[in-house]
Amino acid sequence: MFLFTRMLLLKKQLVPTLIWLLMPLILTVVVVQWGNAAARDAQIPIAIVDEDHSELSRAFIQELQQMDLLTIQLMGKQKALYALEKNQLDSVFIIKRNFEKELRNNKRNQLIEAYSTNRSYFYFAVKENISSLAQRKATQAKAAHEVKNLLNKYDSDIEWSFDEIVAQGQQREERYELLTVDFSYYNENESSSPTEKTNLLTSWGIWAFFTLISTFYLFDWVIKESNHPVVVRWLQSKISYITYFFSTLAVYLLIMLVIDILTYRIIETQFIWSEVLVMLVFRLTCVALALFVAVHLKQVLSYYFITPILALLLALLGGVFIPMERFFAKWPIMSELSPVYALLQWDVSLVWSVFIVLICMYVYRKESNRFA
Amino acid sequence: MLEVKNISKKYRSHEILQNVSMHIARGEVVGLVGQNGAGKSTFLQIVATVMSANSGDLMLDGLSYNCNLKAIRRQIGYVPQEVALWEQLTVRENMLFFAKLSWTKLSEEQCRAICVNMQLHEWDKQVSKLSGGMKRKLNIALSLIDDPQLLLLDEPTVGIDLKSKTEIAHFLTQQAKEHQKMILYTSHDMKEITTYCDRVYIMGEDSFYYDYLQEKGITIGKM
Structure with missing residues (x-):
């Protein structure tokens, strides 16, 4: 019953929906490939x-x-x-x-x-x-050479070949990281390491940015349908509008999660469940954000204007386009401002998890009180 | 029978309805007239359970709105003033969409029969390509899927040609007389009101409507 009606609406916009669903995967692969090609050209x-x-x-x-x-x-x-x-x-x-x-x-x-x-x-x-x-x-x-000479000079019992000595030397070099030096200002505890990892333009950073945008655009149905005069017809229907609304949400979410798992399989060589879980929580956060914005707007044009700016802001704060590690090292609380940062750290943000629950409750309450 | 007793509705400090009462018996077509902003649509929405009144009682066939909302809603067919249709779908798809969500399981043939009954024959045409009159007919047809006993229509014939207007009004009268349905509808077309309504209620304190209807010999209900 529900699926039949949803398919009636979806089939009229099947192509744009599919494009938006697959956009993060396709663009991430394209951008990463392009970046690799550009790096190769620069060699x-x-x-x-x-x-x-x-x-x-x-x-x-x-x-x-x-x-x-x-x-x-x-x-x-x-x-x-x-x-x-x-x-x-x-x-x-x-x-x-x-x-x-x-x-x-x-x-x-x-x-x-x-x-x-x-x-x-x-x-x-x-x-x-x-x-x-x-x-x-x-x-x-x-x-x-010197070590071998010394071993000979002192009649050592150890018989090491030239290659073994070189290999031992290399192992020690790696273990003690002789070329790695930590610098810090006097009286300051924080130190910056030259080996510090940044998330700048990584494939997951790019994916996160496009996922935010695609989720926002896929959820324009919330504005289009919730503010449509047709909603009043659910009063006389067997299922309430709120049930219909959350069923639609569940269908979209399911399709998105399947595509996300597929994306993970394509981008990563190893399948790590904890990382997949983080990825799915990130998608849930995107959906919660889209819902939050959509239920507050009546015009779909304002939604199309506000959401890309929000996506860009969250990607910036998450450190996709500019390095934020030093900033977050100084003010760790600021790293909670964007769900993108948690994703890039392969971490589940408690703040954003609470946000998901609160938004679902809020939207449920708001949509339940629509009619008398 | 629909009984409305002393309902009031306020938006912040603005009082839209003040102790409004009325009744509709089975087989009656009742008109609701009044100036713009008199509260006709608000009143219809309260009866249709789209919004609630601040005070007052509503009963349908002896069932109170307060504790039988779900059962009451099954008996109501509400036709909003705006055309509430999926414009991107065809007439057939619109009918099937709401038939699937309805309490009564109607087949495609039964859905089509409702449309044919309303002189709406463009079954496979996309709604956005329909004329205003056809859209209005479909707007009403969708409200008939569950065979409601009380039909509430908010200006169902606004902005359409005389032929479609006459067909719609004729259909509504037929529904009331042959199927003993209760019909309440608002309109600014006084000719239509005086031709098809058994009784008329006037909202607001405007003597123009009162004098006009009295001159035409129409029974005026007291609200």
Whole structure:
């Protein structure tokens, strides 16, 4: 009975409803893909020629490949130099034969040969990066060399290979985070860490923003139907308008939650239930917000004007477009202002959970008192 | 029988209805006239249970409004002044929509029969494309789905052509006489009122309506 009537109304606006329902998923994927493509375009193309083909040279190339700003192509010397001439590459670096042998023997000169042209705008920056990595490798090798000498000198029973010593050294580097330093002002407890994670333009931040907008637009039916003269006909109907209203709400919510779970499966590689729960609570919060605004407005145009501004404000306060971590570190209570922040922390906000319950009660009361 | 005794309605400090009383017997078509703002629509809405009165009693077929609201509502068909239809749906879809939500389970044929009875034949036409007269007819047809005993119509023929007006008024009279329904409707068309109503109530203190109706020999009810 209810579903038949709801379908009659929905089928007249099926396309826009589907577009709004799928908008957060589609736009999040598009924006993230676009961002990744833009980041790829911004990378500096260089070629590495590995003449040594040793374990150490391969490890060196692997580390280079992890640098976000570089696109590394492995190729032969002639091909690389030809590409450089054609300005298809910024610069070419050749890991010379005996790279591993020289390093192990603590010889650090002329290990890498570099080529550039007058159009190699990033050559110096890339060269510095590669030199620094080579220096690190050389230092590791030197340290390993020294340790091995000491072990021999003092007739130690421990038999460590060169690679084992290097691996041990790397483990220690990672454990003690030797390059991480905390800074703080005198007499202040808070410290800022260079490793501090921000939520700036993450896929979930983008999704949260589009979800707010799409939920607001999907709930324009609250204004369109509640203020329609036809509502008076529910007086003579078997089910009351309030029952019809909340049944519609439940149907919308169910469809949205299914799409949200689908979105999570697409965006995340692992399925973590606690995160899905946080996501669903966020959607409930969006719905509660949409209801709250909609029941207070009579004109759908005002609703279309106010809600995008509200979505933008909540996304800003949630730290989607500008970093808010330092601000929230100083005034933690302010982080409760936007439900987006809780989502990005994969946390359920108590304040917004209470808000959902209060809004449902308020809307129920308001709609129940519609008639005599 | 509908009995209304001493009902009053106030909006903040403004008194709209003051101790209004009336009655309608089965098979009667009763008109309600008065100037704009006299409280005709408010009175109709109170009888239709859209809003409540501040004081007074209402009874329908011996049942008090105070404790039998659900049963009373089943007996009422209210036709609001505004056209209360889904404009994006067809006539058929509008009828089926409210038939599905109604107490009486009507088939599609039965719904269509109500429309045909009202000379509304454009079954598959979208409401937004209907003429004003057809919309008014559908507005009334939807209120007839549950076969109500009391029909309350707020200016049901406003803004439509004479042919549709006559058809609607004729249909209402037929409903009252043949099916013993109680009909109360408001209108500014005095010719329509004097032609089809058995009795007329005047709201507000305007001698114009009183003199006019007396001249036409219409029974004027005392409110």
